[in-house]
Amino acid sequence: MSHKISRRDFNKLLASGVAGSALGIFGARTPAYAAQNRVVVIGGGFGGAAAAKYLKKLDASLSVTLVEPKATFYTCPFSNWVLGGMRTMQDIAHNYAMLRTRYGINVIADSASRIDAVKRTITLKSGKVLNYDRLIVSPGIDFKWNAIEGYSEALAGTKMPHAYQAGPQTILLHKQLLAMKNGGKVLICPPGNPFRCPPGPYERASLIAHYLKSKKPKSKIIILDAKEKFSKQGLFKKGWETLYPGMIEWRSGPTGGKITKVDGRAMSVTTDFGVEKGDVINIIPPQQAGKIAFEAGLTDASGWCPVNPSTFESTLHPGIHVIGDACIAGAMPKSGFAASSQGKVAAASIVRLFQGKEPAPPSLVNTCYSLIGTDYGISVAGVYSLSPTGIIEVPGSGGLTPMDADADHLRQEAMFAVGWYKNISQDIWG
């Protein structure tokens, strides 16, 4: 989307922006007179839980409340490992006990149903009302249920799981793979950009192939992709040829990959090139910002949330910061790592703002590992900074595992993937 605006709009927005800022500082609750600055965080995933923890870590005097309906949070990272039979659901489960006891965060098992950006209040589903001085919204994604004819939340819950929010959906897809006959066909249907975890569907294909190769070797995986190219494409294709020759077929959008319709009863999908049947069908629908972001008016026409790239404060509602998959973060991908990096930057910014100090210019990182086989890992890294056009990748930095990486290098990356998961989950929920 374009971020260019006219001079007249600029002046108008500037005026309203200053008014908003002035209200925030000299309004009903002035930091100088407040007994305790109150921050509420909505969403206990990679972004929200990291923000809550780092707010307390950076300023223990803050009152931090985390609103998250789920007592157990299952991570999308490593959920593909569960599908491949290399991890259990228990291995990817996290809770909020440490955030409560060690960091003194008030964790409320409820969901936000209404945000009043003017009164600075949140009404929870239970009816309870929370006041905040600053709010962090980290709602993750929601699915565009109407984007594919015939697909629905009900169908996802019974026959064609998306498995793109970890939990019961992961279990359902895993059970279907376990029940599938040898010689069966798995369809994986990823959406167009932008979407959560760009390499996710392709790691999924890899680890399902890992399972099928040893248990059901006559089976096949077809990826019906809405896109013309995908994340780490060269590396994935090389890995598939090496480990699973002939097992994974990828069809791009223009060559019959884009699905327009699904049929749950016939277990089939329709593309421009005809009907494709599958024994297991994984539909990953197009996405948008999580529901509460829409309801609070934090989204723009793109369905995602525009933010100040320095502090992640919404450009639509002062005092509310939006982080993670839901926000528009320039060159950064929508990933758990990016969300936690943004959560920390938002937390550090909020601490400085409460102190009446200017936040430091942001520095952000993304590091994502994908496993292709047990000893075959690849990665993408990115370091991001602020430029006049927004968040950009620092030129000359980051990038992918080299295409000519040897077996030892790939084995090390697979081991580092395990280390990555251990530390990032500990850094957020531990």
Added chain:
Amino acid sequence: MQVSIRSLLTACFVSSALLGAGVEASAAANPAGSAAEANPRGQILSLSCSSCHGTDGKSSGIIPSFYGKTPEYIESSLMDFKSGKRFSTVMGRHAKGYTDEEIHQIAQYFGTVWKNNK
């Protein structure tokens, strides 16, 4: 005339920072907070490192820990990753994202933050 929304946001932000300049700082006597007081730039550059290397650089898995290491050790390691003198799978790609001065700031932050945890 077209103006980037980014400059607009910076303008708004600077205004709010100026307005808030007189506001008293909240009492934040805590370890990471005091390291940040001294080095806010180092802090913001360093926070992402913890995701792979553990909170405050204390790793619990195969990824190297740098908790308790000196600023000099951390700085020279990062500089060697950046130049390629030291082999890495991913650290070279990260280290190239920072100027020498930024690497110095990161090393200062992680090289001292653990002292405050004692």
